[in-house]
Amino acid sequence: MVAAIATRALPLVDLTSLNDADDVASTAALCAKAVTPAGNVAAVCLWPEFVAQAKHALMGTGIRVATVVNFPGGSLPAEKVVDQIARALADGAEEIDIVMPYGAIMVGQGGDQRAADHLAACRAACGAATMKVILESGSLAKPALIERAARVAVDAGADFLKTSTGKVPAGATPGAARIMLEASRAAGRPVGFKASGGIRDVETAGQYLALADEICGPGWVSPARFRFGASGLLDAILAVLGHGPAAVTSAGY
Template sequence: MELQSPREAAAFALSLLDLTNLRDDCDEAAIENLCLRAQTPYGNSAAICIWPRFVAHARKILGAGHPVRIATVVNFPSGDLAVADVVAETAKAVEDGADEIDLVIPYKAFIGGDEAAVTVMVEAVRAACPHSALKVILETGELKDMLLVRRASELAIAAGADFIKTSTGKVSVNATLEAADIMLRSIRESKAKVGFKPAGGVSTVADADLYLRLAETIMGPNWIMPSTFRFGASSLLDDILAVLAGTTSQRVAAGGY
């Protein structure tokens, strides 16, 4: 993967995008719009990421086997629901048509020293969605300490995560390159087939390109694809489309392109 231009980076980022609407005021009309936006003249986003209550509606719109996958969130955003409740939430989401589950670990318990809480939660949800991609959200901005980020990554990978994801996008510090570096190195060292998803604060093609280049540096050429790398974002699509249409925004220009 040698990204020679902003346009190439934009096209690649589109194929890796989980187009997200986790706003508190989201409704069925917003979901319909999200499904339309995910299918662009330049290709589709990898997935949409939505609240569990809208999964069935999105599945009606997209239909079975649609190339745009449906991701939803569980134990979100607080990370402090009971395991049984999260398992039930997961089972209902899968029944409604979710292809992918984005699970928040019990990060407050983990910060307090309870590593087992992470393992128990991830293993239980893994068992509840055996045929779905499981993305485990570490909430790295709340963990703060990079040693904790590393340990949370290791625990999530060992418990069956298909991806490890930085953030909910609902706290003050979300995706950072520092956390991404630690998480990607944890994946590499595990030798497991696990992907990476930065989420929250990735709003321009310039931002996205920094994460793509970091992942390529750590994981090697040809590692990045939709099965190993996703962006979680709501506004990134606007910038991708601006770059692809040749109306590059000021923000992208400021980012170095």
């Protein structure tokens, strides 16, 4: 059972490193790690300044290159975020993980519209690139706020709803995942889900896969619709599959 979950989870991983100390050497190591004896991950997710390096290193592997903008606080003005997106796309990014201005959702009184306008500008800037919107569900905390944020993101054109930056104390939770998966199901168009922040073992990954199966149907999960944003999870997956020690770390977050 655990091996089956590991096999299923491996191609769904966005192998992530967003550390202050990341550099050319750590980026090369991350890209090498993304190609495993058991199969490749879905994507690597790293700082914008390493997108071009990763794109070159992963050429021909089928592994996508993702980066983050408006990260981690979600507080930059839309024009600066649009510029970040343009630069990342020019360097070869295929997926953009955007922190929505979730503080506006928490304030209310027109905040939803401000967040919607911000994300609409980001959507236009992303063009055909995959736009994953980070709700920062751990900071929103209340189910009603998470539901509102998810609705704003979907209406603004999000391709994925993502739980967390991993930079706040509370990352992904099953409760937040349920709300976001229900929003994906109700979207009326394909909207994926990315669980990120604190997912480090195969058993926990299995809980999120089971939730997706329950809410969206057993045939819904695929790399085009479901991702795990993680670093240590890959080590745990490979250990279960017989390809290395269970070296579970929190390096990527």
